[in-house]
Amino acid sequence: MIHYLRRPKSVLADSFSRTESGRMSSGKKPFHNQKIQVMNNYELMVIFTPVLSEEDFKASQKKYSDMITETGGSIIASHPWGLKSLAYPIQKKTTGIYWVLEFTGPSELNEKLKIQMLRDEQVMRHMFTRLDKYAVEYNHVKRNGGFAMQDKQEA
Amino acid sequence: MAKNEIKYLTAIKQEKPKKKFCRFKKYGIKYVDYKDIEFLKKFINEQGKLLPRRLSGNSLKYQRKVQDAVKKARQMALLPYVTDLLK
Numbered sequence: 001m002i003h004y005l006r007r008p009k010s011v012l013a014d015s016f017s018r019t020e021s022g023r024m025s026s027g028k029k030p031f032h033n034q035k036i037q038v039m040n041n042y043e044l045m046v047i048f049t050p051v052l053s054e055e056d057f058k059a060s061q062k063k064y065s066d067m068i069t070e071t072g073g074s075i076i077a078s079h080p081w082g083l084k085s086l087a088y089p090i091q092k093k094t095t096g097i098y099w100v101l102e103f104t105g106p107s108e109l110n111e112k113l114k115i116q117m118l119r120d121e122q123v124m125r126h127m128f129t130r131l132d133k134y135a136v137e138y139n140h141v142k143r144n145g146g147f148a149m150q151d152k153q154e155a
Numbered sequence: 156m157a158k159n160e161i162k163y164l165t166a167i168k169q170e171k172p173k174k175k176f177c178r179f180k181k182y183g184i185k186y187v188d189y190k191d192i193e194f195l196k197k198f199i200n201e202q203g204k205l206l207p208r209r210l211s212g213n214s215l216k217y218q219r220k221v222q223d224a225v226k227k228a229r230q231m232a233l234l235p236y237v238t239d240l241l242k
Contacts, residue, residue: 047231047232087233087238134186135188138188
């Protein structure tokens with residue numbers, strides 16, 4: 001029984017190491033040795049408390065967007081949605097001020113932002129979304145006022 | 156006289172049911188936006204539950220994306236977790 005179990009495993013390991021070495025010699029360097037900062041596209045959605053005044057809302061928007069630009073990211077678009085009613089109460093509040101921000105940045109940036117968001121009492125909830133290439137395209141078209149045709153077709 | 160006539164207890168369905176299709180594949184939609192609530196509402200029932208693939212006709216690839224989008228929308232309080240009479 002043991003013998004039976006061992007044999008296929010060793011065969012598997014053998015073949016695996018062979019393919020690995022094959023890949024190494026094909027010219028691609030292992031990724032972890034390269035010191036390139038990978039920039040990703042992200043989207044950040046924040047729900048602020050509804051008690052926030054207009055100036056405070058703008059100030060906190062500026063605070064977070066500054067934080068992104070300081071750490072090497074860049075802001076693509078910012079959409080303050082304003083006051084919106086929530087689908088269910090969060091922290092006993094039925095409304096919230098929404099803010100959507102598209103940006104590019106290194107992946108470490110999100111952790112830093114997250115800590116700040118969690119400490120901030122004005123932020124009720126936040127979410128980062130990584131955008132794939134289709135999402136970037138979609139957002140770009142949406143910003144330039146596309147989709148009006150498509151919506152009509154579907155309706 | 157009517158020896159060859161076969162009688163059924165229940166009537167046979169004469170018309171074929173409409174073939175379902177994946178609307179993402181048909182219209183070439185590549186990305187499901189979690190912010191577009193009106194669109195996501197097509198894939199949930201009145202209680203805010205996700206419709207199964209068997210009803211919505213989505214392909215597996217896009218059903219997964221719809222799933223993620225709906226769940227994200229729920230997290231951000233754009234869609235409710237539980238309700239009645241959503242539509």
